[in-house]
Amino acid sequence: MEHDCSLASGGTGCISERQNSIITTGKNKSRIHCADDSLAGAVSQRACVFCGARVVLNPITDAIHLVHGPIGCATYTWDIRGSLSSDSEMYRHSFSTDLKEKDVVFGGEPKLAACIDEVISKYHPPAVFVYSTCVVGMIGDDIIAVCKDASERHGIDIIPVESSGFLSGNKIVGYRAAAEALMKLIRPKPGEVIEKTRKLNFLGEYNLGGEKWLIERYLNEIGIEVNVAFTGDSTVAALKRAPGSCLNIVQCTGSMHWVATNLEKEYGIPYLDVNFFGAENTADSLRRIAAFYGDPEIIRRAESLIEREMNRITPIIARYRKKLTGKRTAIYVGGAFKAVALIRQMKDLGMEVVVTGTQTGKQEEYDTISGLLSEGAIVVDDANPAEIERFLLDLKVDVMAGGVKERVLAYKLGIGFVDHNHERKECLAGFDGAVTFAREVYITTCSPVWKHLKASIGGEEL
Amino acid sequence: MTNKPANSTLRVKEVNENQCHMCMPLGGVIAFKGIEGAMVLVHGSQGCSTYMRLANVEHFHEPVDIASSSLNEKQTILGGEKNLNKALDNVLRVYQPTMLGILTTCLAETMGEDMDRMIRAYLQEHPNLGVEIISVATPSYRGTHSEGFWATTRAIIAHYARVCESHNRINVIIPNISPADIREIKRIMGLFGVEYTLIPDFSMTLDRPYGGRYQKIPTGGTSPADVSRMPGAPVTIQFGLTCPDALSPGLYLEQQFGVRLINLPIPIGVDNVDQFIAALSHICGKPVPEQLTLERGWLLDGMADAHKYNAEGRPAIYGEPEMVYALTGVCIENGAEPVVIASGSPHSKLKDLVRPMVSDLAEQPFLIEEADFASIEHAAVSAGATIGVGHSGGKFLTERHGIPVTRVGYPIHDRIGGQRIFSAGYAGTLAFLDRFTNTLLEQKYGSYREKKKDEMALNRVM
Incomplete structure (x- = not known):
């Protein structure tokens, strides 16, 4: 199925309307288009509002997550994150109101109310999140009213998440829906006082592969306690103590900047952007957190931790860098935060980043990305498989980092792949994560399988 | 069922907890992907197509491209024709299929989209398109992926079939x-x-x-x-x-x-x-080929070798109705009497077909239609199941109850090789049986010394 599109002129995709969503660093004068809805028929790698909301709230371990809609939406998001829990496993269950035709015709509110009653009497959760889906938005079920009634009936938080999929193909809108639900959850009841502490909240951390635990270990070592993470390994009770923190550190900006801004507005808590992906980023983030506290002892301990860890991991990473120097890499991930972190890490490993794309990046984030890349590198918003294939082949990519859908595509082309998605099982944060990351890149880029694959094709297509 | 309060007590609940089935258009995607030159478009919001791609990518480990009409809020209110047309333009241009399958979603069906009219209008506007367009109504509130598969296969045949001369094929x-x-x-x-x-x-x-x-x-x-x-x-x-x-x-x-x-x-x-x-x-009008007689002989030989091990198996079988029916047969003929037989589909003939097969069994199995994994797990544990037989959804049987699962069916997303699971024919049956028996043996040899010590030894600690 060949067709006559090419990248030669620096930014031509296969569908002309997508041209402005692809730029070549150093060549294009215009800025990238990225606020657009996905183009119909273009096989976007994006998901939906519901998906965005669901993945942000999923790691709240002891809450019940009830998806109000027909079965599919719940099925596809059952236990899809690699977020770990230190206690409750409730979040790994997937509850659906499983709407049937008669519910769609006559309204799903009675069934929703019955489902809420049922899960509460079976599990006695501290809170229930009720997610709206496309159909529910369409038939006009008043989930706010149903949740309010049920909340009064049961005396617990039952929080509507307004995440009808058709609101946007952009997960960012779903992140916002989740953020609003979180703000509702943590708002103290009238008369309730949350005690102020010297602890910090860790926003945009989902405890994939235990990442929250690792960073918490660093912070504890330098004398700082974590109040709660949003939302990795969090509980409803711990989230409700969030207003008592003295600082918010924000990692995944796509989902959590809005929360940080509002926590500052409502509770006067300042925030710091941090990034624990990559050794340098981790060191820098620890220093800035220590500086915020301003305590000489904390600063001293931070420096000694950084020195110890850097001494430990630098030689290990150097061994991988030796193998990886000069290899070419492509990055296609959900958010720009992750893309930026990955560019830095790939470059630290001596690799050249020749393609970077995201599903949900913003204009200024793409400016940052372009600034990090060398001339001729491609930057793309909301890419489709046809485009990704051309980038990978034309730019002779050795290894790609991205999500599941990109993985099989890379393998089909005989290209290595690093999983950097919300399902991954490995801890890629902090100093240990930097080593794991280097190893992940190495084992796939330099795998012996590629030479057999390449030898088998000799340029011919099967 | 006779002496077990099966369906009536296990699923008199409103909520679906941990889904055993998937959504209707997903089955349609698989059926369409089996037609030469076919591409698939899902008419609905962006998330649906992305989820279905993900589910299939994880099972088949192949790129599975599915386009979406990416309906947004405005089109949801005003009708999706403009977006559908744009999607058709783009997907036909980039993929150049000879057949395009369109599957509707819950959203499109709730909106009341008149697919036939819109497709007719599109074809009238583009008279020399050279592509067959087949649309199937697949709202998930009406059926599972199993029904979506059958409905789509039937629609494809109905679209192409013409009265013709008799032939031998x-x-x-x-x-x-x-x-x-x-x-x-x-x-x-x-x-x-x-x-x-x-x-x-x-x-x-x-x-x-x-x-x-x-x-x-x-x-x-x-x-x-x-x-x-x-x-x-x-x-x-x-x-x-x-x-x-x-x-x-x-x-x-x-x-x-x-x-x-x-x-x-x-x-x-x-x-x-x-x-x-x-x-x-x-x-x-031909005798059975010698090769098949040999393969049947090997299967019978293997059945004799394994029958005593298999008799210790108390399988919980779950999944798509057709697969569950076949697996029930193979378990019974090998003396592994099923204790749970379950399917997420509410529509099939499974129950009526299975009833005579199990009527002579010493113990009557739980028979669950419209099953979720909450009901399957409950039945499996209370019936003392020792092995699960079905897709990856049964992972909690192992994780929470120590019941191993022989993976077969769809979807397989936590093991490699879903597309290669070989169970058909005499040779495939033997391969299945070996996997089944060895799962039982692995469990047995991994635990029988400790178990016997606990049960039998005189000096055991009470």
Whole structure:
């Protein structure tokens, strides 16, 4: 199925309307288009509002997550994150109101109310999140009213998440829906006082592969306690103590900047952007957190931790860098935060980043990305498989980092792949994560399988 | 069922907790992907197509491109025709299919989109398109992925089938089985030297040998020209005993064109394979090929070797109705009497078909339709199941209750090789049986010393 599109002129995709969503660093004068809805028929790698909301709230371990809609939406998001829990496993269950035709015709509110009653009497959760889906938005079920009634009936938080999929193909809108639900959850009841502490909240951390635990270990070592993470390994009770923190550190900006801004507005808590992906980023983030506290002892301990860890991991990473120097890499991930972190890490490993794309990046984030890349590198918003294939082949990519859908595509082309998605099982944060990351890149880029694959094709297509 | 309060007590609940089935258009995608030159478009919001891609990518480990009309809020209110047309423009341009399958979503059906009219209008505006467009209504509130698969297969046949002269090519209609099993069924027919049209044939489109390229539309699949001649076939063999009449492709061919339907179980298990072989032998008027006699002999030999181990198995079988029916047969004929038989589908003929098979068993199994994993787990634990047989959804049986699962069916997302799971024919049955028996043995040898010590030793601590 060949067709006559090419990248030669620096930014031509296969569908002309997508041209402005692809730029070549150093060549294009215009800025990238990225606020657009996905183009119909273009096989976007994006998901939906519901998906965005669901993945942000999923790691709240002891809450019940009830998806109000027909079965599919719940099925596809059952236990899809690699977020770990230190206690409750409730979040790994997937509850659906499983709407049937008669519910769609006559309204799903009675069934929703019955489902809420049922899960509460079976599990006695501290809170229930009720997610709206496309159909529910369409038939006009008043989930706010149903949740309010049920909340009064049961005396617990039952929080509507307004995440009808058709609101946007952009997960960012779903992140916002989740953020609003979180703000509702943590708002103290009238008369309730949350005690102020010297602890910090860790926003945009989902405890994939235990990442929250690792960073918490660093912070504890330098004398700082974590109040709660949003939302990795969090509980409803711990989230409700969030207003008592003295600082918010924000990692995944796509989902959590809005929360940080509002926590500052409502509770006067300042925030710091941090990034624990990559050794340098981790060191820098620890220093800035220590500086915020301003305590000489904390600063001293931070420096000694950084020195110890850097001494430990630098030689290990150097061994991988030796193998990886000069290899070419492509990055296609959900958010720009992750893309930026990955560019830095790939470059630290001596690799050249020749393609970077995201599903949900913003204009200024793409400016940052372009600034990090060398001339001729491609930057793309909301890419489709046809485009990704051309980038990978034309730019002779050795290894790609991205999500599941990109993985099989890379393998089909005989290209290595690093999983950097919300399902991954490995801890890629902090100093240990930097080593794991280097190893992940190495084992796939330099795998012996590629030479057999390449030898088998000799340029011919099967 | 007789002495067990099965369906009535296990699923008199509103909420679906941990889904055993997936959504209706997903099954349609698989069926469409089995047609030569086909591409699929999902009419709905962006998330649906992305989820379905993800589910299929994880199972088949192949790129599975599905376009979306990416409906947003405005179109949801005003109608999706503009977006559908744009999606058609783009997907036809980039993919250049000869057939485009359109599946509707819950959203599109709730909006009341008139697909036939919109497609007619599009084709009138683009008279020389050279592409067949087939639309199937697949709202998840009406059926599971199993029904979506049958409905789509039937729609494809109905679209192409034309009255034609009689010929010798038999029709073979398959349910959602693995590409490896499709290949085995084709091999068996090859041994008989029978000509056939097998639909939908995704054995090559969803399981590609490495070729160095990603094909936007992978080579392979049932040829539409062959489908159009299905009405002239002497007979249809359909592996669809559980298929509801209204969705049955084979019944359609019988009622519309008088092609005799032989409805058989999936050929897994000696009895079920025998039925298929006998039918083929009868149709061709040829004796059973020597090779198949050998394979049957090896299977019987293996059944004797394993029967005492298998008798210790108390399987909980779950999944798509057709697969569950076949697996129930193979378990019973090997002395592993099922204690739970469950399917997420509410529509199939499974229950009526299974009832006579289990009526003589010493213990009556739980029989659950419209099952979720909360009900399956509950039944499995209370009935003392020792092994699960089914797809990846049963992972909690192992994780929470220590009951191992022999993976078979769809979807497989926590193991590699879902597309290669081989269970059909005498050879496949033996392969399945080995996996099943060895799962039991692994469990037994891993625990029997400790277990016996606990149970039998005189000095055990009470």
